[in-house]
Amino acid sequence: MHLLHIDSSALGGNSVTRELSAAIVARWRDALPDLRISYRDLDLDPVPHVTGRGLSGADADEVAAAARTLEEFLAADVIVIGAPMYNFSVPSTLKAWIDRIAVAGKTFRYTADGAQGLAGGKQVIIASGRGGLHTGAPSDFQEPYLRQVFGFLGIDEVTFVRAEGVAYSPEHRAEALAAAHASIPEPV
Ligand SMILES: Cc1cc2nc3c(=O)[nH]c(=O)nc-3n(C[C@H](O)[C@H](O)[C@H](O)COP(=O)(O)O)c2cc1C
Known part of the structure; x- marks a missing residue:
């Protein structure tokens, strides 16, 4: 089994x-010692934005980075x-990563009956x-967006571990973090 761990926060x-x-990945590592883990820090090692030169094949570096990012995603059972x-919404670095994993013919396709996700089972x-x-709330373009993206790719098993209101006060942040840790699901 292969787990892909992605981080995108700029706050180190x-x-x-x-x-x-990290706590979620540690839980999986403890439960499955044979688990293979790949890590991508999108803050330190961002995926290039989609450009015309990349799409046309003129920018070989962008083409190679796109292929590597898609392969990493396709190889993973758990992300x-x-x-x-x-x-x-989400950090632009994470959006740039999403632009590389949503690829027609690889992770979704259009049919006469509409769109079909091809990345199910993850x-x-x-x-x-x-x-x-x-x-x-109507202000949430993050969680519904991420559900839509992965659902579109055929992945229905999407779980959220949430720490909300962390900017309200140090006490609120500590409580939100503790509650989030307590809500981490057991690996299945
Ligand atoms: C550039 C930037 C934009 C943010 N925008 C929002 C926002 O729109 N709504 C919100 O509730 N918090 C916002 N925040 C606060 C973050 O969501 C919050 O600090 C959260 O803990 C970030 O996750 P991290 O601690 O892993 O970086 C923003 C923070 C940054 C740095």
């Missing part, structure tokens, strides 16, 4: 989602993603961090 050691994604809310666990409270 002060990051809520990095702490939570753990540290996903902060940035401006009501499990996605998202460590979500938000400064404010957004669950169920």
